[in-house]
Amino acid sequence: MCYTRETPNCRHLPGKEITDMKRLLLGNEAIARGAWEAGVKVVSSYPGTPSTEVTEFCAIYPEMKCEWAPNEKTAVEVSFGASMGGVRSLSCMKHVGVNVAADPIFTAAYTGVTGGLVVLCADDPAMFSSQNEQDSRMYARAAHMPMLEPATSQECKDYMKVAYDLSEKYDTPVFMRLTTRLAHSRTPVELGERTEKDTVPYAKDFMKYVMMPGMAKKRHIVVENREKKLAKDAAELPVNTVEINDKKLGIICGGVVYQYVKEAMPEASVLKLGLTYPLSEELIRSFAAQVEDLVVIEELEPVLENDIKAMGIKVHGKELTGLQGELSAARVAQIFGKDAPDYTEKQLPARPPVLCPGCPHRATFFTFKQLGLNVLGDIGCYTLCALPPMECMDAALCMGASIGMAHGLEKAQGREFSKKTVAVLGDSTFIHSGITGLIDAVYDKSAMTVVILDNRITGMTGHQQNPATGFDIYGNPAPQLNLEALCESIGAHVRIHDPQDLKGFKQVMKEELEYDGVSVVIARRPCALLDKRKKTPCFIENCRNCGACMKLSCPALERDEKGVHVNDTLCVGCGLCAKVCPFGSIKGGEQE
Amino acid sequence: MNGNIIIVGVGGQGILLTSKILGYLALKMGRDIKVSEVHGMSQRGGSVITHVRIGDSIASPLVDAKQADYVLSFEMLEALRAEGFLKDDGVLISNTQRMLPMPVISGKAVYPDDMPSAKRTVLLDALSLAREAGSVRSVNIVLLGVLSAFSEWPEEEWEASVAACVPPKTLEANLKAFRAGRQAGEAKVNG
Secondary structure, three states, rough: OOOOOOOOOOOOOOOOOOOOOEEEEHHHHHHHHHHHHOOOEEEEEEEOOHHHHHHHHHHOOOEEEEEOOOOOHHHHHHHHHHHOOOOOOOEEEEEEHHHHHHHHHHHHHHHOOOOOOEEEEEOOOOOEEEEEEOHHHHHHHHHHHOEEEOOOOOHHHHHHHHHHHHHHHOOEEEEEEHHHHOOOOOEEEEEEOOOOOOOOOOOOHHHHHHOOHHHHHHHHHHHHHHHHHHHHHHHHHHOEEEEEEEEEEEEOOOHHHHOOOOHHHHOEEEEEEEEEEOHHHHHHHHHHOOOOOOEOOOOOOOOHHHHHHHHOOOOOOOHHHOOOOOOOOOHHHOOOOOOOOOOOOOOOOOOOOOOHHHHOHHHHHHHHHHHHOOOEEOOHHHHHHHHOOOOOOOOOOOOOOOHHHHHHHHHHHHHHOOEEEEEEEHHHHHHHHHHHHHHHHHHHOOEEEEEEOOOOEEEEOOOOOOHHHHHHHHOOEOOOOOOOHHHHHOEEEEEEOOOOOOHHHHHHHHHHHHHHEEEEEEEOOOHHOOOOOOOOOOOOOOOOOOOOHHHHOOOOEEEEEOOEEEEOOOOOOOOOOHHOOOOOOOOOOOOO | OEEEEEEEEEEEHHHHHHHHHHHHHHHOOOOEEEOOOOOOHHHHHHHHEEEEEEEOOOOOOOOOOOOOOEEEEEOOHHHHHHHHHHEEEEEEEEEOOOOHHHHHHHOOOOOOOOOOOEEEEEEOOHHHHHHHHHHHHHHHHHHHHHHHHOOOOOOOHHHHHHHOOOHHHHHHHHHHHHHHHHHHHHHHHHH
């Protein structure tokens, strides 16, 4: 089979002709531009919605060496190394990626930097594409790292320069925090030019960079003092702005929430915080003294509110906004008693996302369902198989967790139970965090079956390369991780099979479920979207309307009282439905 | 042209490209603009919604309920879903195509026969118009053509923006699609 490879997801900046330097940019695009203008030389990230495009856009600029790391922890270690090596560097991740990267981040906050180091985290209030709604601002306080929050694409770009200047001036890594609405909104941006930064010569400094207790105790004092100094200096930082209007109401806010406040409450006085950690007590006290009522409007956790309350200042907050989801101008208006209608949706059929026609995961999960397995899932497109009509997943926790969960379940329920249980995860997810789980399962003598959905790409985030694809972020050939050799070397029993061969795959699964030890079945078939061959749609003759094919939950199959029909604008002719039709009524597509 | 526009459809119908063209044009016409998109899972055939706000100075990137001047819908069910965004005198422009969502395919729900309740609507078979223009993938540009008929911005500026944003290979079909849509829109505006 021949599959054409996608060139990297480098989309060109649109709108060259508008003016020389004004463009409509996504927040993520503007961050990349800001990194470039700030002289960044190294970018190492792991994809995750809504942060993914930053690194893709960074890869457009030849002055920045960009890469997809296997996970966020590695990414931050790489950008930390680059910083030690005297250049400005960047790592980008979604909010849950910060959990993975927290280990190097917390201690990098102690060592400080040589070249500026920025960690970009993109939170997802309302969970458009995430498993939780955690608030990364808590990390800034916990790690004692400054955090900047822009409110427009223009600020995304401009704050990157501020972030690198702060990083170098205060000798600390810096968080840039976005939320989905900012990362994925396009707003006008005035572009600037790149300022090249000379690489700082490498100088050994083990008191700064070797974090053993003796050195770390000294660095902790440095960190505390640095934070106090920055909190003091923050009163003068231009990213924090005060707008005095009607003094009856003062609103403190940051990030995209500022836009909702301006839309809903243009008459109010506003303290807009560009630096949301550490807070400038001086600035907040002076603002609070000028207004009658002080309210913090923030999404998710009461982070600003609690800090301000800790200063002994009377302020309202979470009792008005709630802890969940996104805010909007309408919600802010309602909070202050203004009339703003709610969006009321009629009772209509939902349109959840589905596996694409031809997706190899469909065949894999269909087989699981036929075998009546307990399925411990993971993070990827295939998590959609938890939804009806497939309904074939019992748990999904975090990247790579499927294997650990299956191992724990075996410990709890025993080996016989484990013969009816699989851990299933994608190739990129396995590389990200599944490898250590597999080592544990083998080392601690589990009996379990792991299925790696090897579709040769990081699918869900929009087709990023990974170490198993054989290509780097630029689409250039790269050493290809041999998944089967890796799993064998760990000590697993390894089988490789194309899940689209339903009979063969089912047989392999049966055998491996019986195996008394850890086995890995690599379900190898490329993502349907990678297959660019001309496809002939399937067709149906003499349908008996038994509904067997409908169990595949393929969006290209539709059923009415006359029978099942193929929607040939969607069908890619994978032929899976032909394989499950008990009457041989479905023709075309790839046949066994 | 100032106003709030909601663009809805099914993942894969070219919704992001449509908002990109609008954004490009608005910036060229010297307007402030904010476009809020949904990425990620929308690729997998789910509902997609994009908010576009054009004006002198825009704060929030989101169009709130009953604040949209236009809803541009690529599919009927999504048109019904998005009607709550329309102002009372807002215009609903929708492709009449029906794409069955998984709950309907699997028999758990029924595709509604309801017609939009908006007072001002332009309903058209944009899929057929796109096919006639040379590409079924140009449904988005047909609908953009309809919208253009409601705007005072010159037609050539709209076409130039389409040309600047679509892949060069698809330009001819897309311009034809745009003109077909514009004609349908003009018929409505003038009729």
